[in-house]
Amino acid sequence: MTSHPAPLPRTRIDDIFARLKTEGRAALVTFVEAGDPDEATSQALLDALPAAGADIIEFGMPFTDPMADGPVIQAAGLRALHAGQTLRRTLAMVKAFRSTNDATPLVLMGYFNPIYVYGVEAFVRDARAAGVDGLIVVDLPPEEDDELCLPAMAAGLNFIRLATPTTDAARLPKVLQNTSGFVYYVSINGITGAAEPDYSQVEHAVARLRAHTDLPICVGFGVRNAAAARAIATHADGVVVGTALISALAGTLDQQGHATGTTRGKVVDLVQALSQGVHAAQRG
């Protein structure tokens, strides 16, 4: 079934990439898990990310069974769930974020089941109303576009797809077909937080993707520090950092897994450093 919804209205994602193009630099895309380690700390961190240098925010929707995530992000999700996080609360946090920030794009990232249980129609409506710009749902390949991708597009949300090293030329058009906002290139086969990517491969892969799409290409999985961010920002339109931020957050928690006085600051410091790396990249 290949239905083509009406063209999407411009989102904050389109706007930021247009602006960064004129500035000649890549976007820093930061991932944090909603409600980790508790709602108040997570809200404060979310609100602080744009000023620290995050150009786009990926906000994780916790799920008990995150099959594509490594131990660091799994633990973040479980901390949030134990603290009472729900999809409803996550949407409320986005709404609160939007009361002070109307410019920074926010993408919700997670797995399909909580959305399915919430109800797809209600979810895309509520997400849009809360100020969400796009969705990344890991366990929805293009073969399942009817489930959420098409309803999300109809509601004016970008549906951002992951392309991976296993996505070959024959498959790429299918993956890109209903993708909007940006393409998220997963630079290694594996789970989040695994080995550092081979940067020469990244350059090659970005070039391969560019032959198929005009969408901005963000690269993630395995980016830990400013140097890595800089290396990737040389070739890609955006650098996604997740596990490194969550690790920094986790390192500040007390023995019970609760936030301490340094929790927000440590993550903000790392975002600032990564942002400097991205800014320092010479775009090729």
Add this chain to the structure above:
Amino acid sequence: MQHNRPNSFRTGPDERGHFGNFGGRFVAETLMPLVLELEAAYGAARNDPAFKAELQDLHKHYVGRPSPLYFAERMTEHCGGAKIFFKRDELNHTGAHKINNVLGQILLARRMGKKRIIAETGAGQHGVATATACARFGLECIVYMGAVDVERQKPNVFRMNMLGARVVPVQSGSRTLKDAMNEALRDWVTNVETTFYCIGTAAGPHPYPAMVRDFQSIIGEETKVQMLEREGRLPDSLVACIGGGSNAIGLFHPFLDDASVKMYGVEAAGHGLDVHNGHAASLVGGRPGVLHGNRTYLLMDDDGQIVEGHSISAGLDYPGIGPEHAWLRDVGRVNYVSATDKEALAAFQLCCRLEGIIPALEPSHALARVLDLAPTLPKDHLMVMNMCGRGDKDIFTVADILGGM
């Protein structure tokens, strides 16, 4: 939720892997090309007479098939109603029905040139079967097993180690079967080029539910022939336990279009269906959701978070169920019921004493419902229960509960 009855119950899934609204391919993009490759490879293998012949030869000489259809005379006398038969899949090499599916998948992995095999296991029966087949064919074998299950199924951990497999205790999440499956999927995402994921039940992304069902259908096909030989007609009812549901779908599927045959799938009711998070009965006590590559009935909370479930039997302790069962429930072809830990334990003991068969705790759940159903049925009613595993692995669990006997 009663849908229109289809002309045949045996045509599914469709080309997208759907059984009605259930099934599908809900996997990360990294896995999608592999799932498609597997579908193509299986499609070719199933139509290849050489593949069939090799599998049949292994079934006969390595597994010991066909497994007997045994008239459980004293159980029948005890119940005083239906004639009760056991399909003796516990007599298979490795002690359960799991080997039927594993040999099919391992032969397929060989055809595909994959030399590294991963599997998840709950009770350990699928892990033992996979370790066995990998030893037989000289393949590397890694088995993911929840750390909780490693503790409660120690004999099977030893077995896997003896057979040369590496057992990885999974510490994430609830540390049981669902987490073992998550970890196996993570391994597969990481090692896509070399690795074949041998899923142990009729669940997961398409084509697994259909493929595992096909490999397990030998149970029902044999039963049909054996009952016709013995009684000159089809059985009147079939009973099987359900965790993910592979032994049940294997028994049921060849009979789905035989309208006279009633079917009962028995889920694990654990401490009781009314106890929150105290059972593993996804169909009776869950609702539709998406997990592990397919849409099916799941145990979860109002936010769509998966709950662990509980059963005395590690093999039934899974919060989901194969998507074909979810569909068969909604179309009303199969009756899904449940049995508690206590009922299963009582049936376990009775079977030991009356038939000289130590059943696994999994089929003890099926037997618990046989004990209710059989007395209400006439003496010419032919009832087949799938004795899908033997209880050697469970004797310590049972001894703990019964106080050492």
